[in-house]
Amino acid sequence: MEKITIELLAQKLNLSKSTISRAFRDSFDINPKTKQRILEAAKELDFEPNPIAKSLREKKTQRIGVIIPSFTIPFYAQAICGIQEIASKEGYSLLICQSDESYEAEMQNVKSLLNSRVDGIIMSLTTETTQYKHILQLHKKDIPVVLFNRVIDIPNTSKVLVDDYDSSYKMTEYLISRGYKNIIYIAGPKNLMLASTRLKGFRNAMYVGKIELSEDSIFYGDFSIESGFKCAEEILRKVKPDAIFCSCDNVAFGVIKYLKKRGVSVPGDIAVAGYTDEPFAALIDPALTTIRQPIHEIGETAAQLLIKKLKYPYSKPEVKVLPTELIIREST
Amino acid sequence: MEKITIELLAQKLNLSKSTISRAFRDSFDINPKTKQRILEAAKELDFEPNPIAKSLREKKTQRIGVIIPSFTIPFYAQAICGIQEIASKEGYSLLICQSDESYEAEMQNVKSLLNSRVDGIIMSLTTETTQYKHILQLHKKDIPVVLFNRVIDIPNTSKVLVDDYDSSYKMTEYLISRGYKNIIYIAGPKNLMLASTRLKGFRNAMYVGKIELSEDSIFYGDFSIESGFKCAEEILRKVKPDAIFCSCDNVAFGVIKYLKKRGVSVPGDIAVAGYTDEPFAALIDPALTTIRQPIHEIGETAAQLLIKKLKYPYSKPEVKVLPTELIIREST
DNA sequence: CTGTTAGCGCTTTCAG
DNA sequence: CTGAAAGCGCTAACAG
Numbered sequence: 001m002e003k004i005t006i007e008l009l010a011q012k013l014n015l016s017k018s019t020i021s022r023a024f025r026d027s028f029d030i031n032p033k034t035k036q037r038i039l040e041a042a043k044e045l046d047f048e049p050n051p052i053a054k055s056l057r058e059k060k061t062q063r064i065g066v067i068i069p070s071f072t073i074p075f076y077a078q079a080i081c082g083i084q085e086i087a088s089k090e091g092y093s094l095l096i097c098q099s100d101e102s103y104e105a106e107m108q109n110v111k112s113l114l115n116s117r118v119d120g121i122i123m124s125l126t127t128e129t130t131q132y133k134h135i136l137q138l139h140k141k142d143i144p145v146v147l148f149n150r151v152i153d154i155p156n157t158s159k160v161l162v163d164d165y166d167s168s169y170k171m172t173e174y175l176i177s178r179g180y181k182n183i184i185y186i187a188g189p190k191n192l193m194l195a196s197t198r199l200k201g202f203r204n205a206m207y208v209g210k211i212e213l214s215e216d217s218i219f220y221g222d223f224s225i226e227s228g229f230k231c232a233e234e235i236l237r238k239v240k241p242d243a244i245f246c247s248c249d250n251v252a253f254g255v256i257k258y259l260k261k262r263g264v265s266v267p268g269d270i271a272v273a274g275y276t277d278e279p280f281a282a283l284i285d286p287a288l289t290t291i292r293q294p295i296h297e298i299g300e301t302a303a304q305l306l307i308k309k310l311k312y313p314y315s316k317p318e319v320k321v322l323p324t325e326l327i328i329r330e331s332t
Numbered sequence: 333m334e335k336i337t338i339e340l341l342a343q344k345l346n347l348s349k350s351t352i353s354r355a356f357r358d359s360f361d362i363n364p365k366t367k368q369r370i371l372e373a374a375k376e377l378d379f380e381p382n383p384i385a386k387s388l389r390e391k392k393t394q395r396i397g398v399i400i401p402s403f404t405i406p407f408y409a410q411a412i413c414g415i416q417e418i419a420s421k422e423g424y425s426l427l428i429c430q431s432d433e434s435y436e437a438e439m440q441n442v443k444s445l446l447n448s449r450v451d452g453i454i455m456s457l458t459t460e461t462t463q464y465k466h467i468l469q470l471h472k473k474d475i476p477v478v479l480f481n482r483v484i485d486i487p488n489t490s491k492v493l494v495d496d497y498d499s500s501y502k503m504t505e506y507l508i509s510r511g512y513k514n515i516i517y518i519a520g521p522k523n524l525m526l527a528s529t530r531l532k533g534f535r536n537a538m539y540v541g542k543i544e545l546s547e548d549s550i551f552y553g554d555f556s557i558e559s560g561f562k563c564a565e566e567i568l569r570k571v572k573p574d575a576i577f578c579s580c581d582n583v584a585f586g587v588i589k590y591l592k593k594r595g596v597s598v599p600g601d602i603a604v605a606g607y608t609d610e611p612f613a614a615l616i617d618p619a620l621t622t623i624r625q626p627i628h629e630i631g632e633t634a635a636q637l638l639i640k641k642l643k644y645p646y647s648k649p650e651v652k653v654l655p656t657e658l659i660i661r662e663s664t
Numbered sequence: 665c666t667g668t669t670a671g672c673g674c675t676t677t678c679a680g
Numbered sequence: 681c682t683g684a685a686a687g688c689g690c691t692a693a694c695a696g
Contacts, residue, residue, distance in 0.1 A: 005689055016667045021691060031665055048447050052388045053689035056672050061384065071412050072611070077403040084403075084430065093448060095425055098416065115380050116425060225615070253615060260617070279404070283557070283585055285592070285617035337673055348683045353675060363681060385673035388688050 004047045013041055024049050055117070064306060065113035066096045067106060067123040069150070073223070073250075074278050075295055076124065079148065082299020083122060090307050092119070101222075103128040110134045120144040120306045125152060127189040127222045144309040148302040151193050158309065158317040160302045164194050167291040167324040168201025171245060171273055176209040178332060180243035180271060183211070186219045186231050186255070188247045198247045198275065217241075221251050228254020236262065241270060243332065249274035249281050252288055256331070271332040286330035294322050336379045345373055356381050387449070396638060397445035398428045399438060399455040401482070405555070405582075406610050407627055408456065411480065414631020415454060422639050424451070433554075435460040442466045452476040452638045457484060459521040459554045476641040480634040483525050490641065490649040492634045496526050499623040499656040500533025503577060503605055506658060508541040512575035512603060515543070518551045518563050518587070520579045530579045530607065549573075553583050560586020568594065573602060575664065581606035581613050584620055588663070603664040618662035626654050 006020045013020070015034070022030040023038035042048070055061045064087055068076040080096065087094055095116055097109040106126050113121055120143055132154045138145050139156065148160040175183055185202045188195030199218070206213045219235060221227035228251035235241065236258075246252040252274030259266055266272050266286055274281060277292035301320050309315055338352045345352070347366070354362040355370035374380070387393045396419055400408040412428065419426055427450055431438040438458050445453055452475055464486045470477050471488065480492040507515055517534045520527030531550070538545045551567060553559035560583035567573065568590075578584040584606030591598055598604050598618055606613060606622035613620040633652050641647055 007689075017690080018668080018692085019666055022666085025691085029665065034665080050388075050449070050689050051447065052384060052393065052449055053672090054691075056382075056384045056388050056674090057689080057691050059672075071403070071409040071416075072406065074404065074406070074409075077406075077409050080403050081430070088444075093427055093444075096428060098413070112420075112425075115383065117382070117384055257615065280612050280615070283589065283612070283616065339673075349674080350676080350684080351682060354682085357675085361681065366681085382673055385688090386675075388690090389673080389675050391688075 004045055006049060009038070009041060009045070009047060013038060021049075060119055061117045062092050063116070063118045064092045064094055064303070065109075065116070065118035065121040065123075066094055067099055067109045067113070067121065068096070069101050069124060069126055069223075070098050071096075074280070075149075075276055075293075078295040079124075079299035079302075082296040082301075083303045084299075085296075086300050086303035086307065090303075092303075092307065099126045101126045101128060103131075107134045110138065114138075114141070114143070118143070120146070120310050122146045122148065122302045122306055124148050124150045125192070126150075127192065130191045142313070144306055144313075146302045146306045146309075148298055149194065152191060153193060156317055158305045159319045160298055160305065160322070161194070161319065162293045162298070162322045162324050164197040165201040165204075167275070167326070168198040168247070169205045170201075170326050171275070171289075171291060172202045172205030173209065174326060174328070175243050175245060175271070175273060175332065176205065176211060178243075178271070180332075181211060182217075182239070182241045183243045183245060184217050184219065184235055184239065184241040186221050186228070186244065186246045186248075186251050188220075189222055190220070195247065202245065221246075221248075223248045223250055225250050225254040225257070227251055228256075229258045231255065232258035236264075243271040243273070245273045247275050249276040249278040249288060249290055252290070252331075253280070253284065256284065256286075256288075267330070267332050273332050277327055281327075282329065289329045289332040290327050292325040292327045294324070297322060336377055338381060341370070341373060341377070341379060345370060353381075393449045393451055394424050395448070395450045396424050396426055396635070397441075397448070397450035397453040397455075398426055399431055399441045399445070399453065400428070401433050401456060401458055401555075402430050403428075406612070407481070407608055407625075410627040411456075411631035411634075414628040414633075415635040416631075417628075418632050418635035418639065422635075424639065431458045433458045433460060435463075439466045442470065446470075446473070446475070450475070452478070452642050454478045454480065454634045454638055456480050456482045457524070458482075459524065462523045474645070476638055476645075478634045478638045478641075480630055481526065484523060485525060488649055490637045491651045492630055492637065492654070493526070493651065494625045494630070494654045494656050496529040496656075497533040497536075499607070499658070500530040500579070501537045502533075502658050503607070503621075503623055504534045504537030505541065506660070507575050507577060507603065507605065507664065508537065508543060510575075510603070510664060512664075513543060514549075514571070514573045515575045515577060516549050516551065516567055516571065516573040518553050518560070518576065518578045518580075518583050520552075521554055522552070527579065534577065553578075553580075555580045555582055557582050557586040557589070559583055560588075561590045563587065564590035568596075575603040575605070577605045579607050581608040581610040581620060581622055584622070584663075585612070585616065588616065588618075588620075599662070599664050605664050609659055613659075614661065621661045621664040622659050624657040624659045626656075629654060 023035045099106040146158045232255040274290035277290045281288040355367045429441040478490040519531045564587040609622045609624035
């Protein structure tokens with residue numbers, strides 16, 4: 001099969017390459033009739049300009065790199081859907097990498113995306129990430145970056161967050177209103193902004209609710225089911241709570257799993273609340289009380305922010321905070 | 333920052349472009365010392381050859397397209413991990429599309445991957461797909477294709493499957509051995525090979541187990557939780573089973589959800605079995621008896637098959653069948 | 665409005 | 681073993 005190019009099309013239509021090229025861009029510098037003639041011929045021959053050649057010439061790839069901790073965390077699967085939707089609408093394709101919760105891998109990913117010449121990067125950090133040389137390096141190379149969800153405080157960088165303080169506060173307030181007094185909080189990794197913000201929301205709600213809070217009531221985990229399982233074990237060994245507020249659904253799943261194993265009734269003996277509203281939160285028994293984040297929208301927003309920056313390189317970095325919703329189910 | 337290219341490096345080292353180029357390929361047509369000198373200088377200057385230019389020249393992109401029904405199906409998230417692992421080890425990057433169970437979108441995806449000049453495509457079909465013009469079109473353009481999991485019978489195409497007949501047979505046999513007599517089967521979409529193969533396994537096991545099987549005992553769903561929910565509703569209206577074997581975990585989740593809602597005890601009144609072993613199968617209450625598929629390995633195998641075909645274009649298409657495992661939990 | 669020309673950064677003959 | 685030159689398919693001045 002003869003490979004068809006702009007040059008060939010030009011010959012067939014007795015025009016020059018440049019004119020053909022113009023027809024395929026938003027150039028108004030072309031006779032509408034000629035343009036139409038070209039577009040029709042192209043459709044007939046099933047021709048589309050070679051994006052590789054275009055990339056080489058323009059030094060733009062129309063490709064966005066995405067770095068997430070893992071595909072298999074449903075939150076990220078959904079977020080990617082949101083990113084994808086906006087990206088493909090705007091003519092960008094996605095190059096997705098997993099950091100697998102390793103800072104090392106995260107840096108490696110940045111490098112490989114850079115080598116793949118992506119136009120910009122959207123990322124959610126690992127639980128290990130505390131430094132941000134790799135992000136600054138991107139700034140220096142003029143590759144726009146948008147951080148979402150798992151974010152650390154890097155100056156001059158766009159971010160998409162949810163209102164973690166508020167939602168954590170709301171949940172705590174709700175738990176208190178249900179009469180729970182001995183509330184344990186399982187916090188996330190200390191390096192992440194979301195973890196400290198959520199913890200702050202919890203603390204303040206306890207303070208306002210006039211419930212004394214000992215530091216022994218705060219445990220730390222990461223975002224895994226196993227971590228929840230282990231925390232629950234530790235909690236039962238040390239204290240006798242009537243409620244456990246986990247700063248992540250997965251952790252809540254792990255906690256419930258352990259409590260069930262030990263024959264502790266949820267919410268009869270101990271209430272459990274989560275954060276994220278993963279798809280399975282509603283399915284599990286008892287259905288999990290949690291905070292719903294607009295996951296899809298988070299992805300969309302991140303993509304929008306990045307593309308905006310790509311189109312207008314001099315626009316200022318933005319921080320978007322999206323609202324959350326308290327979802328009350330059976331576990332509390 | 334000065335953009336560094338092969339040309340620049342050549343100047344600095346007082347060599348020609350071609351020599352530099354040679355150093356970065358497997359060319360043995362170069363003095364080892366020169367090569368080393370070049371590689372060192374490159375590392376120092378943080379230079380890597382521009383893959384876009386390389387693609388343009390070689391008409392290869394080192395990119396693999398992947399089309400899956402949805403990111404948010406955990407099965408596919410895991411499969412992609414497997415694909416990714418092999419791909420990146422072999423120097424390929426991934427372009428992932430979702431068909432969202434729409435044949436229309438699937439064809440659109442093929443088109444857009446083609447336009448992105450991927451070297452090959454790995455795909456799992458939608459529940460709607462019955463035709464395969466789009467795949468033949470890929471054959472014609474010499475773009476290798478590997479189908480996995482959801483496959484239809486397309487000649488001359490590599491496929492990665494699990495032993496659906498056998499696993500379905502095993503599960504049915506197991507249910508019979510547990511004393512269940514009135515077993516309902518919820519089959520998958522009729523267009524897919526896996527659905528008919530699984531159904532066949534069920535049928536034969538029932539036959540061998542000497543349990544009479546009426547056509548009213550077979551229901552049809554797709555792969556969604558909702559579909560399971562609806563099927564369960566219909567089943568309870570029509571028949572009084574003691575076990576329901578769902579050809580997909582999601583459907584089983586939906587079934588259990590409905591049964592719980594109606595106060596039917598699982599497995600007390602009705603046993604439920606699934607197929608896939610999604611991560612949540614173990615977490616749900618009661619934990620689901622199911623068939624474990626080597627998901628990660630399925631992805632790896634698909635990628636290996638494709639890359640092999642990419643390296644040796646004249647190699648024959650292959651069909652790989654991977655083994656499964658019966659996982660017995662509480663739901664039966 | 666259209667054509668000409670000169671590259672983008674790399675690989676690949678073909679000579680030496 | 682190394683270099684010179686042509687060209688992959690496209691865009692972007694510049695001239696008309």
